Amino acid sequence: MSIITSSEELKDFCQDLTDAPFVTVDTEFLRERTYYPKLCLIQLSAPNIEAIAIDPIAAPNIDLSPLEEIFKNQNILKVMHAGRQDMEIFHKLFGYLPTPYFDTQIAAMVCGYGEQVGYEALVRSVMDIDVDKSKQYTDWSLRPLSQAQINYALNDVIYLKDVYIHLDKELKKTGRDKWVVEEMAALLDIELYDPPLEELWRRIRIKTNKPHKLAVLQDLAIWREEFARKKDLPRSHIMKDETIAEIALQSPTNVKSLARIRGVSDRFAEGDKGSLLIKIVQKALEKDIKDCPQKDIKEPVPQHLMPTLEMLKMLLRIQASEHNVAAKLIAKSEDLETLAIGKDQKLAVLKGWRHEIFGQKALALKDGKIAFSLKNGQIHISEI
Numbered sequence: 001m002s003i004i005t006s007s008e009e010l011k012d013f014c015q016d017l018t019d020a021p022f023v024t025v026d027t028e029f030l031r032e033r034t035y036y037p038k039l040c041l042i043q044l045s046a047p048n049i050e051a052i053a054i055d056p057i058a059a060p061n062i063d064l065s066p067l068e069e070i071f072k073n074q075n076i077l078k079v080m081h082a083g084r085q086d087m088e089i090f091h092k093l094f095g096y097l098p099t100p101y102f103d104t105q106i107a108a109m110v111c112g113y114g115e116q117v118g119y120e121a122l123v124r125s126v127m128d129i130d131v132d133k134s135k136q137y138t139d140w141s142l143r144p145l146s147q148a149q150i151n152y153a154l155n156d157v158i159y160l161k162d163v164y165i166h167l168d169k170e171l172k173k174t175g176r177d178k179w180v181v182e183e184m185a186a187l188l189d190i191e192l193y194d195p196p197l198e199e200l201w202r203r204i205r206i207k208t209n210k211p212h213k214l215a216v217l218q219d220l221a222i223w224r225e226e227f228a229r230k231k232d233l234p235r236s237h238i239m240k241d242e243t244i245a246e247i248a249l250q251s252p253t254n255v256k257s258l259a260r261i262r263g264v265s266d267r268f269a270e271g272d273k274g275s276l277l278i279k280i281v282q283k284a285l286e287k288d289i290k291d292c293p294q295k296d297i298k299e300p301v302p303q304h305l306m307p308t309l310e311m312l313k314m315l316l317r318i319q320a321s322e323h324n325v326a327a328k329l330i331a332k333s334e335d336l337e338t339l340a341i342g343k344d345q346k347l348a349v350l351k352g353w354r355h356e357i358f359g360q361k362a363l364a365l366k367d368g369k370i371a372f373s374l375k376n377g378q379i380h381i382s383e384i
Contacts, residue, residue, distance in 0.1 A: 081104045127163070253281060
């Protein structure tokens with residue numbers, strides 16, 4: 001029973017899962033032509049339980065409530081690899097995020113397997129098995145599925161069991177299991193999967209800080225999002241980011257000026273959508289400045305602080321190597337720049353496990369309390 005297509009089968013399978021300490025989860029979906037991901041398969045497995053795939057395409061009326069109960073069960077850990085898109089699907093499907101949650105990609109970064117290690121590479125490192133990824137980009141919506149597709153889909157949860165067990169042992173042996181708990185808490189923020197409409201404009205690159213231009217950008221981003229959801233089309237099929245940014249910069253208030261913008265055809269400008277966009281622009285330009293959004297301005301690192309920044313980068317590399325943790329997981333480049341400038345009160349790098357292995361030394365370095373030295377080809381950190 002590798003494929004489940006009936007409510008009764010799913011109910012029986014989920015009953016077997018109720019005493020499992022963890023369940024491995026993956027999905028296959030399509031999103032190239034739609035706003036919402038089209039769910040094609042849900043794969044599940046658990047210790048001593050055969051892996052299965054739920055097929056919502058072959059069985060569109062299947063009752064998923066038993067699976068919901070598993071996802072809500074706080075005694076069962078839900079294990080995924082790079083599961084952000086899977087979590088987004090489940091949030092859309094059920095209205096909540098499966099918890100408790102464990103992401104093996106994050107855990108692998110904590111355990112020194114590199115930055116954003118892929119599933120295939122992780123399985124090879126942990127289990128010395130080469131995973132066949134030849135079916136990764138097939139059309140998962142077509143039926144019937146081939147046996148090769150089914151095997152590929154199930155392997156994504158079968159090998160994940162041993163990967164999780166291996167990483168869990170490593171984390172507990174090194175005392176880093178609490179680090180992963182911290183990271184998982186951040187990944188359970190609903191806004192990661194369903195951001196507020198009024199904040200979507202921040203994802204679009206634009207070269208201006210003028211409040212009313214940003215107000216136009218904000219309202220255009222909201223219009224595109226609502227239209228994409230209504231029509232179930234990708235955002236870029238409605239209008240590309242570059243076009244929205246250019247409209248915001250030019251702020252056209254008539255058909256002629258709108259049609260001049262690259263990416264906007266005469267037909268679009270002269271049609272109903274063009275009229276609507278012009279109204280959106282005009283309304284945004286009339287806003288009180290206090291109602292306009294503000295751009296987070298990245299303060300450049302002053303020239304005299306560049307040596308400080310370079311020393312912080314070196315310290316990060318040293319600490320990442322010493323603790324065998326991916327440097328990118330500890331701190332991003334903008335974190336180091338903020339530290340160098342001195343505006344560091346709310347930085348994640350100064351909290352929790354990051355503070356333990358890097359943040360406190362970074363502050364000590366800035367205060368002149370530690371120094372680097374080179375001995376026998378090795379860099380050493382010493383207190384002053």
